[in-house]
Each structure stands twice: as structure tokens, then as C-alpha cells.
Amino acid sequence: SAVISQKPSRDICQRGTSLTIQCQVDSQVTMMFWYRQQPGQSLTLIATANQGSEATYESGFVIDKFPISRPNLTFSTLTVSNMSPEDSSIYLCSTRGGGGQQYFGPGTRLTVT
Amino acid sequence: TQLLEQSPQFLSIQEGENLTVYCNSSSVFSSLQWYRQEPGEGPVLLVTVVTGGEVKKLKRLTFQFGDARKDSSLHITAAQPGDTGLYLCAGAREYGNKLVFGAGTILRVKS
Numbered sequence: 331s332a333v334i335s336q337k338p339s340r341d342i343c344q345r346g347t348s349l350t351i352q353c354q355v356d357s358q359v360t361m362m363f364w365y366r367q368q369p370g371q372s373l374t375l376i377a378t379a380n381q382g383s384e385a386t387y388e389s390g391f392v393i394d395k396f397p398i399s400r401p402n403l404t405f406s407t408l409t410v411s412n413m414s415p416e417d418s419s420i421y422l423c424s425t426r427g428g429g430g431q432q433y434f435g436p437g438t439r440l441t442v443t
Numbered sequence: 444t445q446l447l448e449q450s451p452q453f454l455s456i457q458e459g460e461n462l463t464v465y466c467n468s469s470s471v472f473s474s475l476q477w478y479r480q481e482p483g484e485g486p487v488l489l490v491t492v493v494t495g496g497e498v499k500k501l502k503r504l505t506f507q508f509g510d511a512r513k514d515s516s517l518h519i520t521a522a523q524p525g526d527t528g529l530y531l532c533a534g535a536r537e538y539g540n541k542l543v544f545g546a547g548t549i550l551r552v553k554s
Contacts, residue, residue, distance in 0.1 A: 334485075372544045372545060373531070422486075430474055432476065434485035434487075436485045437483075437485050
């Protein structure tokens, strides 16, 4: 299984500002994903971060709001831009192993005031 | 439309009781995964089932994949307070496809 770390673990931000979340994996992986989760609720996929090409966004999520970088096979960033209180959530990085199993980072808890 | 219907949404039981969480769909999945998540942490993979009718056991947890690969269940025997958490099922329609998550079941085991 992959070990995934995220930074920051939590942050409180003012509306209108942007926050970049970092995701580091301890091994090279092809597929990396970014999810959003309200506490106690299920996960919503934001986008798939592709190495060497633009991220693939799910319906309801756009690149201008959630730009993603994937400079190599072990690292990705997600930026939450021009934040509003509605963006308050837990953001999770995830990777997929060779057997199809998916692993998650510890999450970044974002509060927008 | 939720492709994976998970039930119940919330379960509060006494230590020692048994429980079952269900995950149902009208779609066929090539694999289905179960996760457990504690507050402040990411989901942790418990098991992956891939074969129709498959049963996997993990200590007091028993996972079953339906014969038609459209449904799955998680049964916990003699629940303990340490089992408390959010349980999530997630299915992949085809290998390599993105996961579809159920709505989650919040389990609270009281001592």
C-alpha cells in the first residue's frame, strides 16, 4: 500500500483568498485523485490528476476554481481559489494501487471564514 | 442519483451486539471496497472483493459480495467501541474506472 501525506493538515482562511494543498506519495503512482468530504459524509471526486497532462475534472468542478498540478509521479497539489464559506470541507488526496485498491491521505480540513 | 445505496445511514448500538451494513446497486461492479474512517483521518481500506459470492473475513468483520456483483454487506460480530467510525463502500464499474462511493454509515458503539 502507498503511504500518503498531506500538508497542511488544517487551515482557517479568509474568504477571497486561495489555499494550496500538497500531496506526497512514498512511491511512484500513475493515478492520483482529489476528493472533497463534508464531515461524517461520503466523498465527492473533484478531479483526477494526470502526470504530464491536464487534470480531468468531474461535473461541477472547474479548473479555474480548483487548479491542480502533477509535476511528477509522487506529488500533486490542489488549489482552492477565491474561497467562500461553501468551500469549507475536508480535502483528500488518493492514489490507486496496482490491484485497483485505492488509498487515501489523512485529509486537509479547511475552514473559510 | 446515488449509484450505490448504503444503509443504514446511522447506527448506534451497545458493545457486544452484532450489526450489518448494506451496499446495494442496480449496476454490476467489477470490484467493491470497504473503508473505515475515523474523525480527522482519511478512509482506511478494509477489504476489496472482486468475485461474485465472495466472502472475506477480517477478525470480527465479514464481508460478502453478491453473486451478481451488484451488492455487498459488512457484518460485524460482537461490536466494540473501537469499531466506531464512518464506514464507506465504494465500487468500480470496470477495472481502472473511478470509484463510486456510497453515502456512508456512521457507527457508534457504546460501552
